[in-house]
Amino acid sequence: MIDREFSALAGTDSPHPGERILLKPPGVDARVDSSPGPINKFLEWFGDLGIFFWQVVRAAVTPPFEFRELFRQLDEVGSKSLPLVALAGAATGVVLSLEARYSLTRFGAKSLLPAAIVFSVIHETGPIITGLVVSGRVGAGIGAELASMKVTEQIDAIEASAVSPYRLLAAPRILACILMLPLLTLAGDASGLLMGWVAQALVEPLSLHQFINAGFKGADFNDFLPPTFKTAVFGLIIGLVACFQGMRTIGGAAGVGRAATSSVVLSSLLVILADVVLVKLILIFFP
Amino acid sequence: MNMRKEAADPTSPETSMQTIDRITMKNGVVGEDDNAPAIAVEDLQKSFGTQKVLNGVSLTVRRGETLAVLGRSGTGKSVLLRLIVGLEKPDSGSVRLQGKEIASLGLDQLAEIRMNMGFLFQHAALYDSLTVEQNVAFPLEHHKREMSKSEQADRVRKLLAEVGMEGNLEKMPSDISGGMQKRVGLARALALEPAILLLDEPTAGLDPISSGEIDDLVLKLQAEHQMASIVVTHDLHSAKTIADRLALLDQGNVVIEGSFEELQKSDIAFVREFLKHS
Numbered sequence: 001m002i003d004r005e006f007s008a009l010a011g012t013d014s015p016h017p018g019e020r021i022l023l024k025p026p027g028v029d030a031r032v033d034s035s036p037g038p039i040n041k042f043l044e045w046f047g048d049l050g051i052f053f054w055q056v057v058r059a060a061v062t063p064p065f066e067f068r069e070l071f072r073q074l075d076e077v078g079s080k081s082l083p084l085v086a087l088a089g090a091a092t093g094v095v096l097s098l099e100a101r102y103s104l105t106r107f108g109a110k111s112l113l114p115a116a117i118v119f120s121v122i123h124e125t126g127p128i129i130t131g132l133v134v135s136g137r138v139g140a141g142i143g144a145e146l147a148s149m150k151v152t153e154q155i156d157a158i159e160a161s162a163v164s165p166y167r168l169l170a171a172p173r174i175l176a177c178i179l180m181l182p183l184l185t186l187a188g189d190a191s192g193l194l195m196g197w198v199a200q201a202l203v204e205p206l207s208l209h210q211f212i213n214a215g216f217k218g219a220d221f222n223d224f225l226p227p228t229f230k231t232a233v234f235g236l237i238i239g240l241v242a243c244f245q246g247m248r249t250i251g252g253a254a255g256v257g258r259a260a261t262s263s264v265v266l267s268s269l270l271v272i273l274a275d276v277v278l279v280k281l282i283l284i285f286f287p
Numbered sequence: 288m289n290m291r292k293e294a295a296d297p298t299s300p301e302t303s304m305q306t307i308d309r310i311t312m313k314n315g316v317v318g319e320d321d322n323a324p325a326i327a328v329e330d331l332q333k334s335f336g337t338q339k340v341l342n343g344v345s346l347t348v349r350r351g352e353t354l355a356v357l358g359r360s361g362t363g364k365s366v367l368l369r370l371i372v373g374l375e376k377p378d379s380g381s382v383r384l385q386g387k388e389i390a391s392l393g394l395d396q397l398a399e400i401r402m403n404m405g406f407l408f409q410h411a412a413l414y415d416s417l418t419v420e421q422n423v424a425f426p427l428e429h430h431k432r433e434m435s436k437s438e439q440a441d442r443v444r445k446l447l448a449e450v451g452m453e454g455n456l457e458k459m460p461s462d463i464s465g466g467m468q469k470r471v472g473l474a475r476a477l478a479l480e481p482a483i484l485l486l487d488e489p490t491a492g493l494d495p496i497s498s499g500e501i502d503d504l505v506l507k508l509q510a511e512h513q514m515a516s517i518v519v520t521h522d523l524h525s526a527k528t529i530a531d532r533l534a535l536l537d538q539g540n541v542v543i544e545g546s547f548e549e550l551q552k553s554d555i556a557f558v559r560e561f562l563k564h565s
Contacts, residue, residue: 064432153412160372160408161475162401163429164394 052244056174059167066172073176077138078183085184086191088133092125093117093192097199111214114206117196118215123227124279126189131234131271133188134181136264139242142173143263146246147256155247165247174239181235185228222286230278234271241267323386325350325483325515326371331380332539333366340366342539343380346517350482353509353516355530357523357561362536364519365409368485371517372406373397384483402430405476405514409487411468413460419471420456423447426478446474450504466497470504477508484509484516490525502528523562535561 100116146169149155158165197211242263249259326348333341340363348354356364369375371382373389382389384400392400413422423443427434434442447453450470460468469489476484489505490498502525509516509529520526526533527547534544537557543550550558 064429149414152415153408153410154414156369156374157406157408157412157414159374160401160404160406161426161429162398163425164398 048248049240049244052170052247053240055166056170056240056243059164060171060175062167064167066168069168070172070175073172074180076141077134077173077176078180081134081137081180081184082187084137085130085133085188088129089121089126089188089191090195092129092188093121093194093196094199096120096125096192097196101200101203113200114197114211114215115217117200118193118219119223121192121196122189122219122224126192127185127227127231127234128272128275129192130181130185130188131231131238131275132268134177134184134235135238135267135271138177139238139263139267140260142239142242143246144256144260146243147249147259150247150249151252151255170239170243170247173243174236177235177239178232179235181231181238182228185231189228226282226286230275230282233274233278237270237274238267241270323383324348325352325385326517327381327383327386328367328371329381329383331367331370331382332378333363333370333375334378339539341370341377344536344539344541345380346534346541346544348515348517350515351509351513352532353518353530355518355520355526355533356536357520357526357533358536359561360521363539364536365487367536368406368487368517368519372401372404372485402426402479403481404483404485405479405481407469407472407476407484407486407489409491411460411465411472413468413471413475415460417460418456419447419452419458419460419463422460422471423474423478426475430479442478443474446477447471449477449508450474451500464497466493466501469493469501473501473504473508477512480512482514484512484514486516486518486520488520488522489518490520490522498522498525501525505529 096117097113100113100120101110104110104113104116146155149169155165155169158168193212193215194208197206197208200206200211201208245259245263245266249255251258324347326346328344328346331341331344332339344363344367346354346356356367358364366375370377371384373382373392376390385403387396387400389397389400413419414425417425420440420443423446424439427439427442431439431442444453444456447456450473452467452470452474455463455467455471460471463471473486473489476486486505489501493501505516505518506529508514518526518530532545533547533550535542535550535558543553543555543558545553550562553559
């Protein structure tokens with residue numbers, strides 16, 4: 001059962017029984033026998049992802065560089081995700097403000113409300129909300145776009161034209177995700193703090209200046225930079241998983257749907273799991 | 288005007304293990320020299336899971352020659368082209384392009400070989416986010432960086448004029464018909480002036496007039512560019528028109544290879560059946 005679920009999620013089901021499809025370098029066989037069992041499939045998926053990542057890194061660091069495609073993807077991932085991230089950040093700021101006011105008032109610590117909102121937003125909610133929103137919007141978009149190109153043989157046509165799809169398609173998308181996630185996190189943080197202040201000011205008069213001063217009192221760069229830049233790792237996960245799932249798609253329109261879904265589900269899951277590790281590492285290295 | 292080229296002479300002895308009635312014999316595979324056939328496929332085998340698609344196919348195509356590969360659906364004709372261009376790897380056997388074994392090539396060397404090849408996909412596989420002009424310019428932008436933008440634009444217009452699509456530069460692939468897409472795909476395949484041209488069902492799904500136009504176009508381009516070509520097709524009329532030799536595939540094997548007249552004379556049951564229904 002779990003085996004089948006993972007297969008469906010990761011797209012390792014094959015139209016040919018007893019085999020699965022991999023995206024391998026040109027000239028390397030794309031179909032190999034698979035071993036049954038969820039753990040094997042899970043490990044195989046990770047192994048294939050690792051091989052894919054290596055191909056992308058190799059393609060990305062050797063000329064010619066696809067700057068035009070990179071700028072297009074920076075716009076696609078960054079500018080076009082900005083409204084959604086800002087909206088999600090704003091909603092989170094309001095909810096945090098309402099919840100924290102209620103809790104802190106109960107414990108007689110209402111004066112800590114600005115600091116509670118600021119620390120919650122910049123430490124955790126801003127980065128993770130940004131990661132999940134981008135995972136949904138960009139992950140699905142990349143997964144579906146590349147899957148569609150795969151099933152219509154456009155990726156094969158790129159390869160047959162002696163152009164590396166790793167260089168042209170995957171590297172710019174992954175790089176754009178890595179570069180844009182921290183910037184989008186800043187926007188999400190700002191939006192969350194602003195709306196957190198608005199929600200508080202509507203209940204109890206407080207200027208923005210006072211809110212910021214009280215909120216950032218005692219904060220330093222270690223509270224701000226590591227949580228913001230950890231989202232670059234989220235960007236790597238989102239871009240990598242979406243490109244991988246998209247470029248190994250099989251099975252026409254249904255395959256495109258599966259690729260889009262699995263890109264979002266797997267990248268969201270991995271973003272959350274990565275967050276656990278990154279929070280611990282940040283606490284160790286930036287106490 | 289009859290633009291058909293003379294069929295190549297049979298030269299080498301029969302070596303295949305399969306039950307092949309090979310009328311035109313293949314050249315022996317040679318090393319990296321100018322006398323090597325442009326395309327030499329030797330005992331090629333390919334399976335997908337338990338399904339054996341190619342079971343020891345051997346073919347050669349010389350420079351300036353066109354070979355049509357015919358057969359029923361699912362006999363591995365398209366897989367053969369994908370193996371030749373390196374999009375799939377064979378289970379066994381060899382593919383030599385201009386004397387170079389592609390299985391032993393690294394990614395960069397394979398890319399160099401591919402720059403010398405043009406591939407028209409069955410459904411054209413135009414990049415749907417690019418205009419017709421950008422589709423044809425794609426190989427030039429990536430491999431002819433020494434060309435100025437205006438030189439590239441001139442070349443693209445010339446190529447599109449050759450295939451009768453010069454008036455559709457700004458159109459998107461979704462805005463043109465299947466036949467027009469194939470013309471654009473053909474122009475893109477020719478952009479780098481390849482020595483080898485692979486056409487996967489160039490007339491499939493087209494009306495007889497469009498099919499005839501594509502055939503004429505392929506003939507004209509072959510006459511002008513003298514490429515070694517493999518044309519995979521179901522269309523016997525088209526194959527007869529554009530190819531010097533025909534190879535008929537069945538169950539992963541080449542059943543017969545030769546001129547159309549030689550196929551007609553064959554007493555192999557499958558060949559007779561195929562010709563009867565074509």
